[in-house]
Amino acid sequence: MKNNLADSYDKIAQWWHDNHNESSYGIKQIERAISYCKRRGTALDMGCGSGGRIIRKLLSEGFDVTGIDLSQNMINIARELHPGAKFYVADICTWMSNETYDFIAAWDSIFHLPGKDHRLVVSKLCGMLNPGGVLIYTLGDEEGEHESLWHGEKFFYGSIGIDENLKIIMESGCSCRHLELDQYPEKHVYIIAQKL
Numbered sequence: 001m002k003n004n005l006a007d008s009y010d011k012i013a014q015w016w017h018d019n020h021n022e023s024s025y026g027i028k029q030i031e032r033a034i035s036y037c038k039r040r041g042t043a044l045d046m047g048c049g050s051g052g053r054i055i056r057k058l059l060s061e062g063f064d065v066t067g068i069d070l071s072q073n074m075i076n077i078a079r080e081l082h083p084g085a086k087f088y089v090a091d092i093c094t095w096m097s098n099e100t101y102d103f104i105a106a107w108d109s110i111f112h113l114p115g116k117d118h119r120l121v122v123s124k125l126c127g128m129l130n131p132g133g134v135l136i137y138t139l140g141d142e143e144g145e146h147e148s149l150w151h152g153e154k155f156f157y158g159s160i161g162i163d164e165n166l167k168i169i170m171e172s173g174c175s176c177r178h179l180e181l182d183q184y185p186e187k188h189v190y191i192i193a194q195k196l
Helices: 002-020 027-034 053-060 072-081 115-127 161-171
Strands: 042-046 064-069 086-089 101-106 129-140 143-150 153-160 174-181 188-195
Touching: 002 072, 002 153, 027 053, 027 101, 027 129, 027 174, 027 188, 042 053, 053 064, 053 101, 064 072, 072 086, 101 115, 115 129, 115 143, 115 153, 115 161, 129 153, 129 161, 129 174, 153 161, 161 174, 161 188
Parallel strands: 042 064, 042 101, 064 086, 101 129
Antiparallel strands: 129 188, 143 153, 174 188
């Protein structure tokens, strides 16, 4: 599944970049999350795609930015666009680092994982936060898995729902600072959590 996801995003990487680089999608939510930060040192964009708006925002706020994505083609574009940031091609489930972060964004990335991997990934991201650090990520307001066809490519989606995500956050030493269904009636949710 993960290799298929990488292949699908590799195929649409240039289209994605051309149509999202100047977008403001998610920026007000990222700004809200940044407002909770106690420090603006290190930031991680997990599932960063081709970089663009979120990486630009983090850099403009003074963060030292690292981006991770499964798609080599996406990372190639991001490296060219943001030479001041570090980028790695990696699987969100298996990637490990000794680094800790003041801010982590996983915008529209975790929901591409099977439900069985959500607990692992959310708890890992919470564990990578510095004290007072902030995590923002998106999820679906439902439980289940499905595939959909988009730009001629298959994309997998999974969700374990709001209640289970809140439970994982609290068990991982974080507190929910904000939760919103931000595209109602679509079932798109974002959560801002902060390390205690």
